Amino acid sequence: MNKKDIIELIENLKKSYPDATCSLDFETPFQLVVAVMLSAQCTDERVNKTTPKLFERCKTIQDFSDIDITELEELIHPCGFYKNKAKNIKLCAKQVLENFNGEVPHTMEELMTLAGVGRKSANVIMLEVFKDPQGIAVDTHAKRISNLIGLSKHKEPEKIEQDLLKILPKEYFKDVNHLLVWHGRNTCIARKPKCDICSIKKFCNYYSNNH
Numbered sequence: 035m036n037k038k039d040i041i042e043l044i045e046n047l048k049k050s051y052p053d054a055t056c057s058l059d060f061e062t063p064f065q066l067v068v069a070v071m072l073s074a075q076c077t078d079e080r081v082n083k084t085t086p087k088l089f090e091r092c093k094t095i096q097d098f099s100d101i102d103i104t105e106l107e108e109l110i111h112p113c114g115f116y117k118n119k120a121k122n123i124k125l126c127a128k129q130v131l132e133n134f135n136g137e138v139p140h141t142m143e144e145l146m147t148l149a150g151v152g153r154k155s156a157n158v159i160m161l162e163v164f165k166d167p168q169g170i171a172v173d174t175h176a177k178r179i180s181n182l183i184g185l186s187k188h189k190e191p192e193k194i195e196q197d198l199l200k201i202l203p204k205e206y207f208k209d210v211n212h213l214l215v216w217h218g219r220n221t222c223i224a225r226k227p228k229c230d231i232c233s234i235k236k237f238c239n240y241y242s243n244n245h
């Protein structure tokens with residue numbers, strides 16, 4: 035796909051989803067770090083139902099570091115993988131306090147030194163908190179849609195991201211993160227893509243091979 039086509043594809047998605055934004059609720063940078071961790075293998079909707087009570091109990095990063103692990107596990111239980119997530123949240127809070135003076139760091143490299151924060155999470159934090167997207171967060175939707183359209187043949191998120199970065203102009207990084215998620219949730223649904231109403235079908239390999 036050439037640059038003109040990819041821009042048209044993104045513009046079509048923007049028209050389809052003019053309100054596409056991050057769907058995790060947060061007020062502080064560290065709250066987003068926590069919400070992103072909780073969202074692994076869990077819907078954003080469930081995370082948003084879980085975090086109000088959690089953020090009420092843990093108002094500061096110090097609170098997240100100090101909370102008893104069993105209490106934290108109970109609070110985040112609905113999001114699944116709660117033992118691992120609780121361990122990472124506590125350790126991450128301690129690292130932010132000890133290594134970054136209590137402030138969520140501002141670079142991909144530093145963010146990825148935190149427990150439970152990989153490249154995808156760091157991309158989300160750079161975009162949503164610092165409004166400085168460095169790459170593209172490849173989640174399950176971005177992965178599936180990139181493969182279906184033919185933007186990447188790879189299965190590994192890091193390789194898919196590299197393929198996307200090669201063809202996407204930087205000014206679109208901020209949009210594409212949200213647009214692929216919204217397209218995956220609303221139209222290019224995993225088990226039953228609604229190809230007939232899809233605004234980017236003319237660019238899609240899957241569509242041209244099956245229609």
Ligand code: SF4
Nearest residue numbers: 222227229232238241
């Ligand atoms: S045409 Fe179908 S498979 Fe292709 S992106 Fe659209 S909904 Fe997904």
